[in-house]
Amino acid sequence: KAGVTQTPRYLIKTRGQQVTLSCSPISGHRSVSWYQQTPGQGLQFLFEYFSETQRNKGNFPGRFSGRQFSNSRSEMNVSTLELGDSALYLCASSLFSGAGTEAFFGQGTRLTVV
Amino acid sequence: QQQVKQSPQSLIVQKGGISIINCAYENTAFDYFPWYQQFPGKGPALLIAIRPDVSEKKEGRFTISFNKSAKQFSLHIMDSQPGDSATYFCAASITAAGNKLTFGGGTRVLVKP
Numbered sequence: 421k422a423g424v425t426q427t428p429r430y431l432i433k434t435r436g437q438q439v440t441l442s443c444s445p446i447s448g449h450r451s452v453s454w455y456q457q458t459p460g461q462g463l464q465f466l467f468e469y470f471s472e473t474q475r476n477k478g479n480f481p482g483r484f485s486g487r488q489f490s491n492s493r494s495e496m497n498v499s500t501l502e503l504g505d506s507a508l509y510l511c512a513s514s515l516f517s518g519a520g521t522e523a524f525f526g527q528g529t530r531l532t533v534v
Numbered sequence: 535q536q537q538v539k540q541s542p543q544s545l546i547v548q549k550g551g552i553s554i555i556n557c558a559y560e561n562t563a564f565d566y567f568p569w570y571q572q573f574p575g576k577g578p579a580l581l582i583a584i585r586p587d588v589s590e591k592k593e594g595r596f597t598i599s600f601n602k603s604a605k606q607f608s609l610h611i612m613d614s615q616p617g618d619s620a621t622y623f624c625a626a627s628i629t630a631a632g633n634k635l636t637f638g639g640g641t642r643v644l645v646k647p
Contacts, residue, residue: 424577451632451633453633453634453635455635455637462623462637462638462639462640463578463623463635463637463640464637465634465635465636468632468633468634470632470633475632475633476631476632476633476634478634510577510578512577512633512635514633517632517633518629518630518631518632518633519629520565520566520568520583520585520627520629521633522568522580522583523568523580523633523635524579524580525570525577525578525579526577527575527576527577528577
C-alpha cells in the first residue's frame with residue numbers, strides 16, 4: 421500500500437513569489453491535513469480538508485490556502501512568500517475526519533525562501 | 535497560546551534504560567492523545583495513542599500514562615534501544631472537531647549504546 425506522497429521534496433523560492441505544494445494521500449483516505457514544522461515553532465496545524473471541504477483552519481495568515489480535489493489529492497499554496505515561511509511542510513492523510521482516526525504523514529516538502 | 539507543553543526538550547539515556555517524556559494540556563475538550571516518533575528526514579509516525587477514559591495503555595516497550603485530573607500524560611520507553619533515538623511529539627485533538635492535532639514542542643531522545 422503506497423504511503424502519503426508529497427511533491428516536490430525540496431523547493432527554493434525568492435521572497436515575494438508564490439508556491440504550490442502537492443499531497444497525494446493514501447488510497448481511500450478522504451481527509452488531508454497540512455502542518456508547518458520549524459525549529460522555533462514546532463509543528464503547527466495549517467488546515468484540514470475532508471471531501472473537498474475545508475474542515476479546520478489554523479492560525480495562519482490568508483497567504484496560506486489550500487484545496488482538495490475529488491480524488492482526495494490536495495494542494496496548498498503560499499503567496500507573497502516571506503523568509504519566515506521557510507519550513508518543512510507536512511501533509512497527513514486519514515481515512516475519516518475526527519473520531520481519532522490515525523494520521524499518516526508524508527516525508528514533507530522542504531521550502532527555503534531566499 | 536501553547537496548549538500542549540512537553541518536557542524535557544532533550545534527554546540522553548543509556549541502552550536498556552527508561553525514557554520518560556511528559557506533556558501537559560490546558561484545553562479540557564481534548565479527548566484524543568497520540569504520540570508520534572520522527573526520524574531525521576522523515577515525517578512523524580504514530581507510536582501509540584490514548585483516550586481520557588483509560589489511565590494507561592501499553593504497546594510493546596511503549597506505555598502511555600494518563601492523568602485526567604492533572605491534565606497530564608506521559609510516554610515511557612522501556613528498555614530503550616539505540617534505534618529509539620528520534621524526536622518524540624505528544625499531541626492532542628478534539629475528535630468531534632476533525633483531525634486537527636495540537637502538538638507539544640518535541641523531545642529529542644538519544645539512546646547511548
